[in-house]
Amino acid sequence: MKRYQYLPFILLLFAVISCHQKPKNGAPVVGFVDAFEDATIAQAKTGFEDALAKNGYSQQKGNIEIEYQNAQGSIPTLTQIVNKFVSEPVDLLATSTTLASVTASQKTKTIPIFMMVSPTPERAHLVDANGKAPANLFGTVEDLNYIDTSFLLIPKLLPKKNEQLVVGMIYNQSEPQSADAMQRIKELAGKLNISLIALPLNSSADAQLVTRSLLGKNIDAFFANPDNTVFSAFETILKACEERHVPIFTSEAGLVQRGAVAAFGADIYQWGYQSGLQAAQYLRTHKVFGLKPEMVKVRKRVYNAAVAKKYNINVPAGFEAVK
Amino acid sequence: MDLYLAALLQGLCFSGMAVGIYLSMKIFNIPDITTDGSYALGGVITGVLLIHAFPLYVTALIVLIAGAIAGAFTAFIHTKIRINALLAGILVMTALYSVNLTIAGRSNLPLIGTSSVFDLIRLTNEPTINSLIVIVIISAVVIITVGRSLKTDFGLAMRATGNSETMIRALGVNTDRMKIIGLAIANALTALSGFLITQQQGFADVNMGIGIVIIGLGSVIIGETLINWLRVTSIMLSLVLILAGAIIFQIVLAVTLDLGVNPNLLKAVTAILVLLIVGIPRLAFDRHDQV
Secondary structure (H helix, E strand, O other): OHHHHHHHHHHHHHHHHHHOOOOOOOOOEEEEEEOOOOOOOHHHHHHHHHHHHHOOOOOOOOOOEEEEEEOOOOHHHHHHHHHHHHHOOOOEEEEEOHHHHHHHHHHOOOOOEEEEEEEOOOOOOOOOOOOOOOOOEEEEEEOOHHHHHHHHHHHHHOOOOOOOOEEEEEEOOOOHHHHHHHHHHHHHHHHOOOEEEEEEOOOHHHHHHHHHHHHOOOOOEEEEOOOHHHHHOHHHHHHHHHHOOOOEEEOOHHHHHOOOOEEEEEOHHHHHHHHHHHHHHHHHHOOOOOOOOEEOOOEEEEEOHHHHHHOOOOOOOOOEEOO | OHHHHHHHHHHHHOHHHHHHHHHHHHHOOOOOOOHHHHHHHHHHHHHHHHHOOOOHHHHHHHHHHHHHHHHHHHHHHHHOOOOOHHHHHHHHHHHHHHHHHHHHOOOEEEOOOOOOHHHOOOOOOOHHHHHHHHHHHHHHHHHHHHHHHOOOHHHHHHHHHHHOHHHHHHOOOOHHHHHHHHHHHHHHHHHHHHHHHHHHHOEEEOOOOOOHHHHHHHHHHHHHHHHHHOOOOOHHHHHHHHHHHHHHHHHHHHHHHHOOOOHHHHHHHHHHHHHHHHHHHHHHHHHHHHO
C-alpha cells in the first residue's frame, strides 16, 4: 500500500500547477498563433509586429505583450494553443494560415481574430447558411484573382521556343486554395493555348520525386502556386529546376527571394503588416467599429535579377528587384 | 483553469482511441498504425454528415461502422494475406488518406451551425462544464461496454488470442477471426474519437490523423505505468487508468504551453514531462524492491 501514498502529493502538485496564474501588469496581450514552421510565412509575423511597433506598441516599451505559439503542424497542439489563449484570455488573437484562423474562429466568438495568410471567410467555408461570417473575424484575406495575373507573367516574360508553351505545376489536392488555384490556372491556360501539366503533392517528403517527374515531361517553365507544401519544399523544387534550366514563376513574392524568377502577388510581410495595422487600431480604441476582413492591398511585381539574367529573361519596367 | 478543463475535455475525447490502441497493442500484440487513418476517417465522416444535417446517432453509427471496416481490413490483410501487421496497418492508413480526401472533397470542413453531442444535455450554462459532463458520460459508457465485453467468454477468447495464440487455437478458437473482430472494435473506437474531437474542435481536416497514433501510444504507456505502479489486475480499472493516461497526456501539453516555453522547445519539453511521468514510478519500484 506504500504506492498509494504518492497519489495525494501528485494530486496536490497538479492542483497547485493548474491554479497558477500569471500576474498581469496591465499591458494588453496579443496571442499569435502559427500553424506550422515556414520561412516565407514567418515574414507575416514580422510584418504584424512591425505594424504594431510603428503605431507605438512594442514589447520594448512594455505597453504590449505578444505571446507567440507555433503548433508545428499538429492539430491537437493547435487546438490546445488556441484554448490557452482563449482561457487567459488574450485581448486579441493574430492567426497566420488558414488552419490557425479556422481553429481560432471555431473556439471563440468574443475575442477579435486578426487573420493573415488566410483566404476569405467564404473560401474557408466559415460563413453560415445566410452567408454571414463570424462577427469577430478581422484581418487581411486573399481571394484567387491575383493568380491570373501571376500566371500571365510566364507567356509575357519567357522567350518563345516552341509553338506551344508547356508549364508544369504542383498542387496539393488536400489544400482548398491549392486545388482551387490549379483549377483556375487550368482554365486560364486553356484560353492562352498553354499546355498545363499538373501533378499532385501532399507532403514535402515527396517533392523530389514529383518535381523530377514533371521535369521529365520537358516543361518550359514551372509555376509555384500558393500552397504550404510548395513553400516547404521550395528549395527541393528549385534545385531540380536549376539542373534542367527551367525557370520558376510564382504568385508569392516571398519565393522570389528564395530563387524564383518573378512573381505577382501578395507580399507576405505586407500581408502581416496590414493585419497589424487593424490590430493597432483595435488596441487604440478597443472597438471593432469600422473593422472587417480586408483584401490584401499590397501586391507586387517582383523579380530576382540574378535568376532572370541566368535564364536570359528581359524584365520590363514596373518590376521591383528583390535583394 | 479553463485551459486545463479544455485539456481534460480533449483528453477525454481521445479516450476511445486510447482504449482502441490498448486493445490492439496490449491485448492482441498488434502494432496497429491504422489508427492515423481511422481517426481521420471518423472525423471526416462526422464533418460531412453533420454539415448535411444528418442526425447525431446516425452519424455516430456510421462512424463506428466505417472505423470497424478499416480495422477489419488491416486484420484481414495481416491474417489472410499474411502481410506483416505493421505493414498492413501502414497500407490501410495510407489508402485511407485518399478515402478521406474523396469523402471530404476538400481538406478542411468547418462545422458552422451544426448539431453537436455537446449540446445534447443542458445541465449548466457553462459550455465547458456542460461539455465535460457529456464527454464523461460517453467515456463511461465506452469503458463499461468494453470492460464488460472483455469479461464475456468471447472477450476472454480475444484476450487469450493475444496472450497465447497457439494454445487458444488448440482449444478450438478461430484466432484469425478474433483478430479481425478485435481490430475492428479497436478502430471503431478510434473513429469514435475522431467523431468527438471534430465536434469539440469545430472542424474536420484530412490531416488531423497525422501522428495521432503517437498520442494514443503515449496515453496507453502512461496508463500502463499507472497500472503497474498501482498493481491493478481488474480489466475495468485498467481501462479507467488508460483513460487517465489519455487525460494526463493532454494535460502535460497544457502545462507545457502554460509554462510559456519557447515555441521551438515545445515538443522537447512535452517529451521530457512524459518521460518524468513514466520514469519516476519505475525508479520508485527499484527503490522499493531493493528494500
